[in-house]
Amino acid sequence: MERHLDQLLAELKANFLRVGAAVEESIDQAVHSLVERDNGLASEVIRGGADIDRWEVEIEDQCLKLMATQAPVASDLRLLATLIKANYDLERCNDQAVNIAQRTLVLNTMPLLKPLIDIPRMAELARRMVKDALDAFVQCDAAMARQVCLMDEQVDQLRDQIFRELLTYMHFAAQPDTVDRGVNLILISRHLERIGDHASNIAENAIFLVEGRIVRHQKEKLAQHDN
Amino acid sequence: MERHLDQLLAELKANFLRVGAAVEESIDQAVHSLVERDNGLASEVIRGGADIDRWEVEIEDQCLKLMATQAPVASDLRLLATLIKANYDLERCNDQAVNIAQRTLVLNTMPLLKPLIDIPRMAELARRMVKDALDAFVQCDAAMARQVCLMDEQVDQLRDQIFRELLTYMHFAAQPDTVDRGVNLILISRHLERIGDHASNIAENAIFLVEGRIVRHQKEKLAQHDN
Numbered sequence: 121m122e123r124h125l126d127q128l129l130a131e132l133k134a135n136f137l138r139v140g141a142a143v144e145e146s147i148d149q150a151v152h153s154l155v156e157r158d159n160g161l162a163s164e165v166i167r168g169g170a171d172i173d174r175w176e177v178e179i180e181d182q183c184l185k186l187m188a189t190q191a192p193v194a195s196d197l198r199l200l201a202t203l204i205k206a207n208y209d210l211e212r213c214n215d216q217a218v219n220i221a222q223r224t225l226v227l228n229t230m231p232l233l234k235p236l237i238d239i240p241r242m243a244e245l246a247r248r249m250v251k252d253a254l255d256a257f258v259q260c261d262a263a264m265a266r267q268v269c270l271m272d273e274q275v276d277q278l279r280d281q282i283f284r285e286l287l288t289y290m291h292f293a294a295q296p297d298t299v300d301r302g303v304n305l306i307l308i309s310r311h312l313e314r315i316g317d318h319a320s321n322i323a324e325n326a327i328f329l330v331e332g333r334i335v336r337h338q339k340e341k342l343a344q345h346d347n
Numbered sequence: 348m349e350r351h352l353d354q355l356l357a358e359l360k361a362n363f364l365r366v367g368a369a370v371e372e373s374i375d376q377a378v379h380s381l382v383e384r385d386n387g388l389a390s391e392v393i394r395g396g397a398d399i400d401r402w403e404v405e406i407e408d409q410c411l412k413l414m415a416t417q418a419p420v421a422s423d424l425r426l427l428a429t430l431i432k433a434n435y436d437l438e439r440c441n442d443q444a445v446n447i448a449q450r451t452l453v454l455n456t457m458p459l460l461k462p463l464i465d466i467p468r469m470a471e472l473a474r475r476m477v478k479d480a481l482d483a484f485v486q487c488d489a490a491m492a493r494q495v496c497l498m499d500e501q502v503d504q505l506r507d508q509i510f511r512e513l514l515t516y517m518h519f520a521a522q523p524d525t526v527d528r529g530v531n532l533i534l535i536s537r538h539l540e541r542i543g544d545h546a547s548n549i550a551e552n553a554i555f556l557v558e559g560r561i562v563r564h565q566k567e568k569l570a571q572h573d574n
Contacts (some may be wrong), residue, residue, distance in 0.1 A: 187414075197414055203437055265447060290526045296518040303514065303530060310537065315426055 125190045129199065133183050133258045136207065139175045140254040143210055144247050146217035147315060153331075154224040154308065155236060162228070165221035169214055170226035176211040180204055198332075202325045206257055209318040209325075213250055216311040216318075223311070227304050230297060237285050239309060242278040245271060246312045249319035257326040268323035275316035279304065282309045354418045356426065359409055360485045363434065366402045367481040367539070370437055371474050373399065373444035378470035381451040381535065382463060392448035396441055403438040407431055410532060413500035425559075429552045433484055436545040436552075440477055443538040443545075450538070454531050458526060464512050464538060469505040472498060473539045476546035484553040492557075495550035509536045 146165050153162035183200045186192065192200060249271050256265035283306060290302040373392050381387035410427045413419065419427060477500050483492035510533060517529040 184425065187428065188421065191418065194415065198411065201411060201414060201428065201431060205431060208432055208435065287523075287527060287530065290517075290530075291523040296514075299517045299526065300514060303517075303533065304533075306530065307537070310534070344438060 121308070125186070125192060125196060128186055128190065129196065132179065132203065133191040134188070135175075135179055135182070136203065136210075137254055137258055139172060139179060140210055140250065142168070142172050143214045143217065144176070144250055146214060147220075147243065147247045147250065150217045150224065151240060152219040153166075153221060154227065155240055157224075157228050157232065159215075159225060159228055159330045162224045163191075163220040166218055169218035169221075172214045173211065176207055179207045199329060202329050205323045206254075206322045209257070209321045210250075210254070213315045213318045216315045220308055223304055223308050227301060230301050236305070237282050238278050239282060239312070241307065242275060242282065242309060242312045245275050245278070246315040246319065249316050250322075251273070253319040253322040253326065257322055257329070260326065260330050262327045262330040264325040269320050272316050272320040275313060279309050279313045282306070352413070352419060352423060355413055355417065356381040356423065359413070359430065360404065362402075362406055362409070363430065363437075364481055364485055366399060366406065366434075367437060367477065369395070369399050369402070370441045370444065371477055372473045373441060374447075374470065374477065377447040377451065377468060378442045380448060381454065382467055384451075384455050384459065386452060386455055389448040389451045393445055396445035399441045400438065403434055403441070406434050410434070424460045426556060429484075429556050431434075433481075433552050436548045437477075437481070440542045440545045443542045445558040446538045447535055450531055450535055454528060455530050462510050464533070465505050466509060466532065466539070469502060469509065469536060469539045472502050472505070473542040473546065476502070476543050477549075480546040480549035480553065484549055484556070486495045487553065487557050489557040493554040496547050499543045502540060506536050506540045509533070 146168060149161055149168075150165045152158065153165065182202050187197070187200050190196075249268050252264055252271075253268045255261070256268060286306050287304045290299050357546045373395055376388055376395075377392045379385065380387075380392065410431050414424070414427050417423075476495050479491055479498075480495045482488070483495060513533050517526050
């Protein structure tokens with residue numbers, strides 16, 4: 121019975137990683153569609169998001185079934201409870217990729233605002249955070265999870281920098297079009313920020329899983345500048 | 348033993364509602380501090396947010412302890428697993444109230460942009476969604492939960508309307524100051540939108556609890572306009 125549960129948990133983790141890889145690809149493609157002004161690719165991300173949503177519902181379902189039928193105790197129970205939360209965060213990463221693709225479709229109806237500034241760099245960081253957070257979670261690697269939380273600070277710095285630079289553009293080229301494009305790019309940077317936040321949450325859950333303590337709220341959230 | 352678990356679950360639900368009431372008050376106060384340009388109140392929301400964070404960690408801790416020590420089955424197990432998720436969403440509502448208070452402190456350094464448009468109305472709707480979602484969750488009232496999901500559509504409509512109106516302001520009074528204030532108000536409306544989203548998630552969890560099926564993703568997310 122014990123071995124059977126081990127095997128079921130291993131399958132569950134593998135499924136979780138598979139969904140994670142699909143979410144990473146969605147983030148990549150959403151930002152690629154923005155950079156390349158590729159409506160077809162943006163639409164693909166939106167369609168693919170619905171598939172990912174379904175897989176995530178299945179994972180949660182599997183967690184609840186294992187809880188109910190296998191009577192897991194101690195660390196297995198904690199794994200399942202934490203996986204429900206991590207899966208919830210992964211689902212939100214997917215939502216944000218879809219939001220970026222939807223906003224790209226809007227932006228592609230307007231002329232290009234020359235600089236995407238550091239948005240592609242911010243996207244690459246956010247995508248890597250998701251990958252590393254999932255790996256840290258599945259491999260129970262608290263050190264890697266802590267690296268993810270540190271990367272979130274870089275993402276937040278980029279968010280602030282992008283915000284300032286886009287505002288400056290909007291100030292000096294104060295035409296309706298520039299304002300619209302600037303605001304849409306600011307909102308895309310917020311979607312990326314949220315992906316970083318969710319990846320951090322997954323990483324914090326990984327640390328909880330390994331060390332049995334809840335680390336969220338310990339970095340002083342309130343001190344962070346949310347500009 | 349069985350009765351003992353019932354009592355522990357009732358206490359847990361009561362704690363959850365207490366934290367929920369504190370979060371509702373934070374949302375109220377954050378928007379009040381915006382409307383009244385009250386920096387003291389905004390700072391209070393930011394300080395209070397840290398307390399609420401701690402209470403939420405305690406609730407999750409209680410859920411995990413009950414899972415580990417009481418070996419709950421069937422509906423009790425489902426309640427605990429779902430409460431972990433709902434608590435997670437409530438925590439995010441609190442984060443959003445703190446974000447609004449932080450952004451209010453920024454806005455209060457600038458002259459008032461005359462209209463707050465429908466932001467107070469949007470805030471009132473979002474706050475009510477949180478209240479009703481928690482009541483629906485604790486009282487296992489699927490009908491009330493469905494009402495919450497419908498209210499989310501109103502919140503999204505207000506978000507779109509506010510976005511359009513603020514862009515128009517920014518177009519026609521294209522001064523740096525107007526752009527800055529307009530962008531900050533747009534971001535506040537996004538924080539309120541996210542409160543509505545989290546309340547919807549809690550409501551969907553309430554429906555899951557009552558009816559045993561996962562309703563999220565069933566309303567066609569992808570059709571929604573995220574402008």
